[in-house]
Amino acid sequence: MAALIYTSLCSLDGFTADAHGSFEFAMPDEEVHRFANELERSVGTHLYGRRMYEVMTWWEATNDFSDMPGFVQEYAAVWQAADKIVYSRTLTEPAGPRTRIERRFDVPTIRELKAASARDISVSGPTLASHALRAGLVDEVQLLVFPFILGGGLHMFPEAVQSTLELTDERRFDSGVVYLGYRVRRT
Template identity: 55%
Template sequence: MGKLIYSGITSLDGYTVDASGSFDWAAPAEEVHGFVNDLERPIGTYLYGRRMYEVMGWWETVETDDEPDVIRDFADIWRAADKVVYSSTLAGPVTERTRVERAFDADAVKRMKDAATSDLGIGGPHLAAAAIRAGLVDEYQQFLTPIIVGGGTRYLPDDVRVDLELVDERRFARGVVFVRYRAR
């Protein structure tokens, strides 16, 4: 059985993108990116909403020859994983190892977790909110960036309560703090 892990880089006030839709403030330094790579290595399947899939699709085609090792490493990790995209508007997948589901089905995700031999990652705050409300998220990994953006898309939904246990934390240069919680 695999764990469903929700991981994201956020502002200190809990946003994944600011009010204008930008997340340029969230670009991880090499040290953080290497740490992210190690967290992502055990992920066998990514579950994405359409917007997150469109952002992450960059990793499919990026030319890594002139990129730092952490970029090449993450591209390899991402390309090796399966992807499930939840979208009612996407015509079809544009990346390898990808399938499109028209609607989020909590029971189907539960079956995926039960059958998985590796962990699953969920990306995109709207899709993650549905999984959180359904009680499917086992672990929360958040990278707090030292910026307050004052609005945008929230990392966590407002209308749910989940009791958590802190299982890891780490501080990085430039003030980024990683926290990992397990759902109780």
């Protein structure tokens, strides 16, 4: 059975984007990027909402990564090899291969996907992740916390959702970024 992992980059005060929708504060340096590459290797399927998918399509739209650093090329290869499911009422066509569009987030379907998958599943973007968190589908939370206080914006966790988490991994980076890995405790 695959784990459903909520992976997020966030500010110290828990925002994935600032009040203007920018996430430039969370641009990883090489050390953090290489670590993120390793985290992504276990993922066989990414679940995205439309906005997050549109951000991530850069990794498909840029066909020539040859002039980019090796760690960027590596991430592109890992990301392109994974399947993507995009939840959107407005998109009609996926931007690239290995991608399908679904009109709604269906909890029983996600449970079936978890049971049938040999590799982990990642849910990205706080809006879509809120559905998975509310439904109790998330097994792990992986955070890369950047040393910025934004004071507002798009919060990474939905209101009124409570979970008990167990710290399973942590790492500090020279840039001040901290990785925190948690397992969701089932009661």
